[in-house]
Amino acid sequence: MPSVVELVQSLVNGVGIGLVYGLIAIGFCVIYNASGIVNFAQGVFVMLGGMFAYSFLVTLKWPLALAAAASIIVVAGIGVLVQIFIIRPMWERKAPMFAIILATLAVQLLIEQIVILTMGDQPRTYPEFTLGGPLKLGPIAIGYQLFWVLGCGALMVVLLQLFFNKTRVGRALRACSQNREAAALLGIPVGGMLMLSFALSAGLGAAAGILITPTQYTAYSVGAPFGVNGFISAIIGGFGSAPAALAGGILLGVVQSAAIVVFGAGYKNVIALTVLLIVLLFFPKGLFGGLAKKH
Amino acid sequence: MTSTSGTTPHLIEVDGLSASYGRVAALKPVDLRVEEGEFVTILGPNGAGKTTLLRAISRLIACNGQVKFKGQDISKLNTHQLAKLGIIMVQEGRGLFGEMSVYENLLLGAYGVGNQRDEVERRFTQVFTLFPRLRERSSQAASSMSGGEQQMLAVGRALMAGPKLLMLDEPSLGLAPKVAAGILDTLGELNRNGLGILLVEQKAPLALKLARRVYVLSSGSVRAELPAQEIKSHHDLAKFYFH
Numbered sequence: 122m123p124s125v126v127e128l129v130q131s132l133v134n135g136v137g138i139g140l141v142y143g144l145i146a147i148g149f150c151v152i153y154n155a156s157g158i159v160n161f162a163q164g165v166f167v168m169l170g171g172m173f174a175y176s177f178l179v180t181l182k183w184p185l186a187l188a189a190a191a192s193i194i195v196v197a198g199i200g201v202l203v204q205i206f207i208i209r210p211m212w213e214r215k216a217p218m219f220a221i222i223l224a225t226l227a228v229q230l231l232i233e234q235i236v237i238l239t240m241g242d243q244p245r246t247y248p249e250f251t252l253g254g255p256l257k258l259g260p261i262a263i264g265y266q267l268f269w270v271l272g273c274g275a276l277m278v279v280l281l282q283l284f285f286n287k288t289r290v291g292r293a294l295r296a297c298s299q300n301r302e303a304a305a306l307l308g309i310p311v312g313g314m315l316m317l318s319f320a321l322s323a324g325l326g327a328a329a330g331i332l333i334t335p336t337q338y339t340a341y342s343v344g345a346p347f348g349v350n351g352f353i354s355a356i357i358g359g360f361g362s363a364p365a366a367l368a369g370g371i372l373l374g375v376v377q378s379a380a381i382v383v384f385g386a387g388y389k390n391v392i393a394l395t396v397l398l399i400v401l402l403f404f405p406k407g408l409f410g411g412l413a414k415k416h
Numbered sequence: 417m418t419s420t421s422g423t424t425p426h427l428i429e430v431d432g433l434s435a436s437y438g439r440v441a442a443l444k445p446v447d448l449r450v451e452e453g454e455f456v457t458i459l460g461p462n463g464a465g466k467t468t469l470l471r472a473i474s475r476l477i478a479c480n481g482q483v484k485f486k487g488q489d490i491s492k493l494n495t496h497q498l499a500k501l502g503i504i505m506v507q508e509g510r511g512l513f514g515e516m517s518v519y520e521n522l523l524l525g526a527y528g529v530g531n532q533r534d535e536v537e538r539r540f541t542q543v544f545t546l547f548p549r550l551r552e553r554s555s556q557a558a559s560s561m562s563g564g565e566q567q568m569l570a571v572g573r574a575l576m577a578g579p580k581l582l583m584l585d586e587p588s589l590g591l592a593p594k595v596a597a598g599i600l601d602t603l604g605e606l607n608r609n610g611l612g613i614l615l616v617e618q619k620a621p622l623a624l625k626l627a628r629r630v631y632v633l634s635s636g637s638v639r640a641e642l643p644a645q646e647i648k649s650h651h652d653l654a655k656f657y658f659h
């Protein structure tokens with residue numbers, strides 16, 4: 122049996138990783154709500170965020186803030202390119218939704234291959250943002266990076282809420298998620314909003330990747346597991362608002378880390394999928410009920 | 417004003433507009449026009465293609481044919497660009513953002529105004545004067561309002577967009593006669609202030625009172641175009657509906 126200390130420790134770690142899942146989940150929701158598209162390339166943005174941050178920070182020796190900002194901007198730009206060159210042509214030709222979703226999966230594979238060709242398959246990492254640590258609370262150790270994850274994650278969620286609820290463009294994005302035709306009839310450029318949603322999701326994914334990389338590593342292949350866990354979090358949250366997605370992520374992160382302590386690391390994915398199935402069984406629309414009313 | 421307006425171009429002129437769902441031609445080539453400041457009504461039985469016609473004009477569905485707005489060819493524009501020109505449609509079923517408040521729905525109507533606060537405020541005042549109920553309900557979720565209030569909101573939101581041509585698809589649908597009459601009265605008032613209106617309506621008596629000209633649509637074609645006062649009774653219309 123694991124000790125109480127081990128469990129508490131895993132909860133702390135779970136909140137950290139869960140917040141990252143939550144950010145990825147928000148990315149899924151932003152695109153899904155604006156368009157009905159499930160973007161399976163979401164995880165790849167997380168990987169790219171870590172990769173570009175590594176290049177800027179370690180290879181080019183830029184300061185952290187600059188490297189992080191540049192990485193987010195570059196990855197958001199890649200999100201826009203994906204939308205312009207792959208999603209939009211299919212969208213305008215009225216391709217069936219499953220074809221578009223499959224195309225996002227192809228994008229994931231394509232980008233992974235490009236990363237292998239240009240960066241190799243070596244795992245990379247960079248130091249935590251604040252050196253030293255961990256913080257000891259009795260027997261519980263909390264790495265400093267967790268505070269960065271919590272702080273930046275919370276800040277981003279607050280900013281997103283303000284954006285969606287208080288700005289003209291954010292409101293227009295929400296309008297598209299509720300009724301695209303009505304939005305277009307009022308002069309809201311629905312296509313432009315879709316592009317914006319890709320930029321936003323890619324940027325969010327990148328931020329998640331930049332934050333989490335120091336606690337593990339990044340390599341061409343980390344995108345898929347992050348994507349899957351983010352997707353599960355989004356479903357648990359009900360594919361609705363940003364706070365719901367975030368809550369889904371934290372729930373998944375905590376349950377997953379607790380399960381790793383209890384059952385062993387090999388069960389990580391089994392647990393994630395079990396949580397998903399249980400939630401869907403009892404809350405078919407997700408915990409916060411946003412799923413199924415749309416599209 | 418006569419039906420040929422000489423040098424001033426028509427507000428909107430539809431020329432051979434057709435649309436189909438798969439192999440079904442829901443709209444055979446249709447010609448139609450609305451003059452500046454004119455109130456035009458489209459009547460027709462269920463399935464006549466009235467909704468299809470409005471959706472084709474606002475490019476919500478693919479279609480063939482030419483549409484001119486104030487003489488300018490707008491056939492290549494898409495829905496949101498048409499809205500910027502002032503071609504605004506209130507959809508069948510209202511198309512409200514149900515989870516958003518009345519206030520947010522109205523604000524989104526003024527999306528095209530950008531961040532000019534004064535202009536947005538001016539439009540709010542105009543809409544609230546027309547529909548005081550909307551001011552009282554401004555923080556309520558759109559979906560929780562009564563049918564009549566929702567229709568007021570749909571019209572109010574369209575007005576926030578600053579329409580030059582307002583198209584409405586059966587705004588009286590599902591409303592009590594008195595409420596429906598209230599909405600249509602408001603449309604009449606807007607029209608007297610110079611707004612061009614293209615109204616699709618099944619409640620012929622209500623619509624005929626306001627309209628200057630009427631098109632009768634049936635099986636996707638215009639069966640008749642006539643001045644509203646020439647239609648004396650519902651009986652007169654029936655002969656256009658079926659043949």
Ligand SMILES: Nc1ncnc2c1ncn2[C@@H]1O[C@H](COP(=O)(O)OP(=O)(O)OP(=O)(O)O)[C@@H](O)[C@H]1O
Nearest residue numbers: 437440442460461462463464465466467468469618
């Ligand atoms: N999405 C669609 N797919 C296939 N057929 C459609 C579709 N929408 C409408 N139709 C068909 O096109 C024809 C015209 O429909 P439309 O909705 O334009 O009629 P309407 O005049 O607005 O009728 P109502 O008064 O009942 O609203 C009908 O025969 C209808 O069945």
Ligand SMILES: [Mg+2]
Nearest residue numbers: 466467468508
């Ligand atoms: Mg109709």
